[in-house]
Structure formats: C-alpha cells, structure tokens
Amino acid sequence: MEDGLASSVNRMADALSMHELRTLHFLCSDLLPNTCVEDLRGALISLAQAAGNSHSTRMILTELMFHLKRFDILKKVLGTSRQEVESMLESRQVLSRYRVLMVDLSADLGKDELHSLVFLLSGRLPRVKLESASSFLDVVTELEKLDDVSPEKLDLIEQGFQDIHRVDLVRKIQMFQKKGTPRKHLDHNQETKRGVCSPTSPPPRLTVCPIVQTKGSSLASKGLKMSVAETGVHCQQAPEEYIMETIPRGVCIIIDCVGCDGDMLKQTFQHLGFKVILHTLLCLVDTHSVLRVLSRSPDLQKSSAFVCCLLSRGSETHILATESSGPGLSLVAVRQLFDAQSCPALKGKPKLFFVQIYAIQEAHVWSSQIDECLETDDWGPSGCSNWQTDAVKTIPVSADVLSCVCMTDAQLLDRRGHQSVYWEVMRSTLLRFHGRRIPLLDALTEVNRAVCEYSQRNANESYSISLSHTLRKTLYL
Incomplete structure (x- = not known):
C-alpha cells in the first residue's frame, strides 16, 4: 500500500503547478503544521499513512484534488469523478x-x-x-x-x-x-x-x-469596480455618510515645504468647495506652530470637514519641512493635533491628511521636542487608538481620520519643473469624481492604481502609497 500511495502522491505533485501546490499547502495547514511547500510531497505521504487505512488515504487525496479543481487527476490517478466526490462530501469532509x-x-x-x-x-x-x-x-x-x-x-x-x-x-x-x-x-x-x-x-x-x-503598498490595480448600484441586489439600508452641507465645505491647509505643487493643490480644493490656507517653505517649528494655531481656530467649528496637505522631505513617519536633517515632526503628532481630544470642533467630522514625502537617503530623523510635548494616543500595531467615552456618545479619539501618504525619492526635486505624479493624479481623480457620488475610498484606490502604473512604466521615478483610515461613514468629496 505504501508503494502505491507514494506513487500516487508523486504523480499528483508532478502534475500540479507551484500555485496549486501553495493552495494545497494552505488547505492542509491544519493537518500539516510547520510544513513548507517544498516538503509537501513527503508530508502528504506521512499524512495519508497516518490515516491508517487505504480508504482514508484515498479520501484525503480525493478531497484535495477536488478543491483544487483538478478533476483530471481525480479521474486518471484516483479513478473517481467530480460527481462522485460531490456526493461523498455531502456526508463526510476532512478539510477545514x-x-x-x-x-x-x-x-x-x-x-x-x-x-x-x-x-x-x-x-x-x-x-x-x-x-x-x-x-x-x-x-x-x-x-x-x-x-x-x-x-x-x-x-x-x-x-x-x-x-x-x-x-x-x-x-x-x-x-x-x-x-x-x-x-x-x-x-x-x-x-x-x-x-x-x-x-x-x-x-x-x-x-x-x-x-x-487599512494601509496598503503600491500594488497596481486596473479596472477597479467603482461605487455604482449593484443590479438586482436589494440593499436593506443605505450606508451612513458624512454630511457636507456647510459653505465652504471645510478648511484645507496646504504646507508646501519643497516649493512645488502648492498652488495647484490650492486651486483643486477651492474647486471642491474648501476654504484653502497655503503656506510655503516653512521651517519645522513654524510648520508645527501653524498647525497648532489652526487646530484652535473657530473656523473649524463651522466646517463639515478638514483637509491637511503636506509636501516635505523626510521619512515614512516624520517630515523635515525645510530642514535637510535633524529632528522631524511625526505624522502621528500632526494627526493628534486635530483629533477629538485636542480639537473638539472636529469631533465626528472627517479629517483628511494627504502627504507627499520626498525620502532623503540615510536621513537621520528622530523624535523632536515638538513630538515629546504632545499628548499621545496609543496607535498600536493595528493603527487604531484607544476608545474614549463622554457622557453623550462614544467615539474613538482618533476616529474619522484618513491618512494617504506617498513616498518618492528626494532626488526628483533636483529636476527642473518637477511636479509630483501623486498630486497630479490626485487632482485629476478628485475633480473627475466630484459631484458623481463616488466614495473617497474608491477615488483613492483609483489614484493608487494610476500612480503604480506610472511607477512601473518609469523605473527611475518610483512612487509608493500607504493608506490608513478610521472613517466610520462613507465620504463623498
């Protein structure tokens, strides 16, 4: 029996592609703990032998081939058909x-x-x-x-x-x-x-x-399914959405510390109905000061939303503003300036942070005194803060936040007339979707797709986007 078993397993393994072997490994991972794909052939033989009889061995292998949809192997190696296996699985199934x-x-x-x-x-x-x-x-x-x-x-x-x-x-x-x-x-x-x-x-x-x-890497995606009605599907309840009825719709602050794209972003968000504040070439201390003053502005009380656009040299976690090195201002600290605890005027309202960071090779960026003087929430591994409760309503301190950060090489700034592909795609996508009732998350997924396609076509200009958010409702810009 063992020789016949080994022969069957070998014939099946030889007929499977690497993708199918990886799928088979996933299916068996409860039965074969601590086994890698490369050891799968021997592990399968051991598993089948441990079943104790030929009937159980046949059942295991048959079920695996069925779920891989390798009906040819079912017939040629195991001598059964798809219909027979379907009937068997109605009463008995080994796999999880x-x-x-x-x-x-x-x-x-x-x-x-x-x-x-x-x-x-x-x-x-x-x-x-x-x-x-x-x-x-x-x-x-x-x-x-x-x-x-x-x-x-x-x-x-x-x-x-x-x-x-x-x-x-x-x-x-x-x-x-x-x-x-x-x-x-x-x-x-x-x-x-x-x-x-x-x-x-x-x-x-x-x-x-x-x-x-959520947070994603810059993987290309084409032909995205946009937020349109599903034909023939009954929706019991429409998703709740953020109300954007104030005029202007909100406040948008743009801090351009690299000297490009700031004016273009100002025009974009003005077209989207925001009151726009543009600052250019601020140092680190002035950047923090401007943001802190804005977080206490009465204009935020009358706003439906808040947008912050940052353009700076730095690292994945810190911006350097106009400095070339030294202590930076963390993006978490920037977000915390506008959370429900630090900025009650924005509680329950969407807070959007769009960031373009030009990465400096081997830049020494560490926490500054600016970071240390801020009260911090615990954004643990999941990126979500602790929940806080008031007498009326329970809302996470860092709820209703979206952060979309794009990284690229600072050397691009040395090119004459440089404009960020990230901002260009962001502008065209937001304006194209404006008024079409397409959720912001869908728009940003489209931005990611277009930026990634550009990076693949232009190896010397690599952009990568990371998205994270704690939005509780659907947002339309």
Whole structure:
C-alpha cells in the first residue's frame, strides 16, 4: 500500500503547478503544521499513512484534488469523478470548511481586485509582506499569524470585500457564518476513526456594499469596480455618510515645504468647495506652530470637514519641512493635533491628511521636542487608538481620520519643473469624481492604481502609497 500511495502522491505533485501546490499547502495547514511547500510531497505521504487505512488515504487525496479543481487527476490517478466526490462530501469532509472557503474566495478574486483589496485591507502587515503576496491566500496566511483572521474572525475580510463591491464574496462569508463556526480541528486520526467531518461543501456562487484601519503598498490595480448600484441586489439600508452641507465645505491647509505643487493643490480644493490656507517653505517649528494655531481656530467649528496637505522631505513617519536633517515632526503628532481630544470642533467630522514625502537617503530623523510635548494616543500595531467615552456618545479619539501618504525619492526635486505624479493624479481623480457620488475610498484606490502604473512604466521615478483610515461613514468629496 505504501508503494502505491507514494506513487500516487508523486504523480499528483508532478502534475500540479507551484500555485496549486501553495493552495494545497494552505488547505492542509491544519493537518500539516510547520510544513513548507517544498516538503509537501513527503508530508502528504506521512499524512495519508497516518490515516491508517487505504480508504482514508484515498479520501484525503480525493478531497484535495477536488478543491483544487483538478478533476483530471481525480479521474486518471484516483479513478473517481467530480460527481462522485460531490456526493461523498455531502456526508463526510476532512478539510477545514474555513480553509475551503478561503480557497474558494481566492479563486473568485481577480488580480486587479486582489491589488485593490491589498491596498485597502493590509494595514497590519509590513510592506515586505505585501510586496511578496501573490495571492489572496498569502494575505490570509499573514493575517492569521497576527490573529486578525480565523474561522471565528472574518470581519476584516468581509469589510474588504464590501469596499471593493464584491457582493457575491460577502454573501459567501455570511453563508459560512450562518451555518455556524466550525469546531476546532481535531487530530486527523481521531476524525478518521470517529467519522467526524465538516458537514457541507462550500456554498455555491451567488452575486455589496469602509474599513476600520487599512494601509496598503503600491500594488497596481486596473479596472477597479467603482461605487455604482449593484443590479438586482436589494440593499436593506443605505450606508451612513458624512454630511457636507456647510459653505465652504471645510478648511484645507496646504504646507508646501519643497516649493512645488502648492498652488495647484490650492486651486483643486477651492474647486471642491474648501476654504484653502497655503503656506510655503516653512521651517519645522513654524510648520508645527501653524498647525497648532489652526487646530484652535473657530473656523473649524463651522466646517463639515478638514483637509491637511503636506509636501516635505523626510521619512515614512516624520517630515523635515525645510530642514535637510535633524529632528522631524511625526505624522502621528500632526494627526493628534486635530483629533477629538485636542480639537473638539472636529469631533465626528472627517479629517483628511494627504502627504507627499520626498525620502532623503540615510536621513537621520528622530523624535523632536515638538513630538515629546504632545499628548499621545496609543496607535498600536493595528493603527487604531484607544476608545474614549463622554457622557453623550462614544467615539474613538482618533476616529474619522484618513491618512494617504506617498513616498518618492528626494532626488526628483533636483529636476527642473518637477511636479509630483501623486498630486497630479490626485487632482485629476478628485475633480473627475466630484459631484458623481463616488466614495473617497474608491477615488483613492483609483489614484493608487494610476500612480503604480506610472511607477512601473518609469523605473527611475518610483512612487509608493500607504493608506490608513478610521472613517466610520462613507465620504463623498
């Protein structure tokens, strides 16, 4: 039996692509802990041998090939058909229903949609992990390591599918949850002997409608699904949105510390209905002073929203203003100047921070006295602050914030007539979508797609965008 088993496993492994092997590894990860893809062949043989009898071995391999949709291998190697396996799975299933669902979702997710999802969903993952993610299962695996996704915790993924308007995938998750959270996976030998299996096969395909905290890398995404009505889908309740009825709609401050694009941004946000304040070439101390004074301005009380645009040399976390090195002002500190605690006039209102940072190679940036004198919230690994309660309503101190940061090389500033592609695309996208009832998150996903495509075409001009937000409602500009 063992020789026949090894032969079958080898024939299957030889017929599978690397992508299929990685999917198979994901399906088996509960049964084969601490096993890498390269060791999968031997681990599969060991797993099947541990089942204890040829029938259980056949069942494991058959189920794996079925969920990989390799019906040719079912027929040629295992001597069964798709219909026979479907019938078998109605009464007995070894693989985790949760893992089968993730594989099903991955198969239904297009490449462009994956890029959009990564951009919107991956705030908790390091950039190196995002850049190496080639499939939805790669993202799920990393989120599992952080305990952000599990059979019992699917809200993050569900919200991501809502944001890219994949109603059908949201429905699949909801159907999975409605059938009940699967029990913790038992030892395979116990399951085989007792005949205990997950009750059903994955739900059939069907055919929705912000995300608490997200951060993405600069992965290209084309052909994005925009926020349009889903034909034939009944929405029980329209999503709540921020009211933008004041005239002007809000205050927009632009601090241009590099001497380009400031005037263009001023015209853009004036066209969008904002009162615009433009400062150019401010030093670090003056930048902080201007922001602090504005955070106490009575104009904010009469505003529906607040926008802050920063253009500066610096690092991913700090701006240097007009300084070339030295202590910088952290972006977190800038946001905290306008949070609900420091700026009650903006409580419950959207606060948008658009930043272009020109990275200085080997710049020495450290926390300054400006940072240290600020009261700080705990923006832990998830990027969300602690919740604070008042007598009337519970709102997170750092709720209603969106931060979109673009990084590029400071050497671009040495080019004559330089203009940031990020700002050019931002301007054209916001003006094009203005008045069309398209959510800001959709607009920024489009910005990310266009900027990434530009970076791919122009290797000497690399731009990368990171997005994070705690918006609680839909925002239209």
